Amino acid sequence: MNGTTLDTILRRLARERGTKVALRYGDAVLTYAELDARACRVANGLAAAGVRPGDRVAWVGKNCAAYFEFLAGAIKAGAVMVPVNWRLAAPEVAYILGDSQAKFVIAEPEFAAAAAPAGGVAPIICGEPGDGYAHWRDTQPDHDGGRTAAWDDGLLQMYTSGTTGRPKGAVLSHRSVLGLRAAMTPATMPPWYAWAETDVSLIAMPVAHVSGTGWALWSLEHGASGVITREFDPHAVFELMVQHRINKVIMVPTAMQVAVRHPRARSTDFSFVKYICYGAAPMPLALLRECIEVFGCGFVQMYGMTETAGAIVALRPEDHETESGARLASVGQPLPGVELRILDPAGQPLPAGEIGEIATRSLANMTGYRNLPQATAATIDGEGWLHTGDAGYLDADGYLFLKDRIKDLIISGGENVYPAEVEIAIYDHPDVAEVAVIGVPDAKWGESVKAIVVAKPGTNPEAASIIAWARARIAAYKTPRYVEFVAALPRNASGKILRRELREHHSKPE
Numbered sequence: 001m002n003g004t005t006l007d008t009i010l011r012r013l014a015r016e017r018g019t020k021v022a023l024r025y026g027d028a029v030l031t032y033a034e035l036d037a038r039a040c041r042v043a044n045g046l047a048a049a050g051v052r053p054g055d056r057v058a059w060v061g062k063n064c065a066a067y068f069e070f071l072a073g074a075i076k077a078g079a080v081m082v083p084v085n086w087r088l089a090a091p092e093v094a095y096i097l098g099d100s101q102a103k104f105v106i107a108e109p110e111f112a113a114a115a116a117p118a119g120g121v122a123p124i125i126c127g128e129p130g131d132g133y134a135h136w137r138d139t140q141p142d143h144d145g146g147r148t149a150a151w152d153d154g155l156l157q158m159y160t161s162g163t164t165g166r167p168k169g170a171v172l173s174h175r176s177v178l179g180l181r182a183a184m185t186p187a188t189m190p191p192w193y194a195w196a197e198t199d200v201s202l203i204a205m206p207v208a209h210v211s212g213t214g215w216a217l218w219s220l221e222h223g224a225s226g227v228i229t230r231e232f233d234p235h236a237v238f239e240l241m242v243q244h245r246i247n248k249v250i251m252v253p254t255a256m257q258v259a260v261r262h263p264r265a266r267s268t269d270f271s272f273v274k275y276i277c278y279g280a281a282p283m284p285l286a287l288l289r290e291c292i293e294v295f296g297c298g299f300v301q302m303y304g305m306t307e308t309a310g311a312i313v314a315l316r317p318e319d320h321e322t323e324s325g326a327r328l329a330s331v332g333q334p335l336p337g338v339e340l341r342i343l344d345p346a347g348q349p350l351p352a353g354e355i356g357e358i359a360t361r362s363l364a365n366m367t368g369y370r371n372l373p374q375a376t377a378a379t380i381d382g383e384g385w386l387h388t389g390d391a392g393y394l395d396a397d398g399y400l401f402l403k404d405r406i407k408d409l410i411i412s413g414g415e416n417v418y419p420a421e422v423e424i425a426i427y428d429h430p431d432v433a434e435v436a437v438i439g440v441p442d443a444k445w446g447e448s449v450k451a452i453v454v455a456k457p458g459t460n461p462e463a464a465s466i467i468a469w470a471r472a473r474i475a476a477y478k479t480p481r482y483v484e485f486v487a488a489l490p491r492n493a494s495g496k497i498l499r500r501e502l503r504e505h506h507s508k509p510e
Helices: 008-018 032-048 065-077 090-100 109-115 132-138 176-185 209-219 234-242 253-260 285-295 317-321 374-377 419-427 463-471 501-503
Strands: 021-024 028-029 054-058 080-084 104-105 155-159 166-174 200-203 223-229 248-251 275-279 298-307 311-314 339-343 355-360 384-393 400-405 409-410 415-416 430-444 446-454 484-487
Touching: 008 032, 008 065, 021 032, 028 032, 028 065, 032 065, 032 080, 032 132, 032 409, 054 065, 054 090, 065 209, 080 090, 080 209, 090 109, 090 166, 155 176, 155 209, 155 409, 166 176, 166 209, 166 446, 176 209, 176 311, 200 209, 200 355, 209 223, 209 248, 209 311, 223 234, 223 446, 234 253, 234 400, 234 430, 248 253, 253 275, 253 285, 285 298, 298 317, 374 384, 374 501, 409 430, 409 446, 409 501, 419 430, 419 446, 419 463, 463 484
Parallel strands: 021 223, 054 080, 054 104, 080 155, 200 223, 200 248, 248 275, 275 298, 446 484
Antiparallel strands: 021 028, 155 166, 298 311, 339 355, 355 384, 384 400, 409 415, 430 446
């Protein structure tokens, strides 16, 4: 199946709803016609700079309107956008820019130094002081080159951490981002999944995450209006929600906890809110019930991953209304067009109720990992089934229940942290002989990172030294919050670290 690509959709919206507000950012407003005109300038500027269809371009910064102009222009030029997580340490940013072979980079001033080693590509600075991006954009011609993307052309390359310690660039095509919705009919599309041009969405999740860029494209695809926040600030979010009557929101549980306990939460009239979508981390039942009481709207839990372009499973609003709350322990049922299987270690499907690895097949699957054919083949098999690395089971009604993380993933405040990345950063510390990293319960963040360290003989390192060493090399959210020193790490007969045993005996934060 082939469908209409995003470049064609944006052109149509510019013609048919040119005066409609596409994006708000602070005091700035971009209509669909203005967004399209700026995208044309960006596309022409990229072409003049030698960027060709299929080349990578990168953004290093937080959420802002300029990012979406740049994204729309990249789409028109046939380039693949690489949004880089601004929270990463400079070596991590350099790795992504080098691995992606980005031909053109735009960075905000505070991240320009980290973006500088971009394979010899000097970044254009966006924002004050010295807005080189606006000058570059506005000196380009505004004619539309008329290039039309193909359904399977790359659209986004989003980096996801891996168990090997190196992030992998998951390539999402127009089909990945748009395919599920394109295949749905009015009869099969869930009401909460549908959008109207009168909808107003909150774009507060980081654009380097699929919940940020993907959510924004979902809004723009339907001609709705999006209100952008530079990052999630509960004070600003409350003001914006009331001021602009934002009726569709996506948040991670950590952000929901901050929002629902804001001093104004219980005195604010949220009757204009239609749906709040949440996911990316476990949601405590008590917090969920508190949010339902305060916001009084439809709640949707979503499960997915970068490699599936976001949500492929959802717990519907009506599932949140059951008295028993039994289904609230699940993440819901697959969206229309999504297949799920639970597999045993041999890759064979398991019956309902039995725990195994979750595999999925749908139009939303990525095309693969950039320049990593072996990693791609290990993740997507010959029949198109994507192996998620998560463990769970399906009940008799097709509801998915997550049970564990096969790949030892730690989710802290909605951010994915793989132990291998943190361990690599700590291993080079001069006083560290061995290290293993686990997640420990955290009332605020869901989980925090804890390092279990074996010191080299004759040394006596302090926890603060280990933490500072890691912080200089990896993002703050990946840096251990706690360090515990032990004489030896538990291992099995083959020498593999027994992480389950570590979690059992070292799960206390301190």
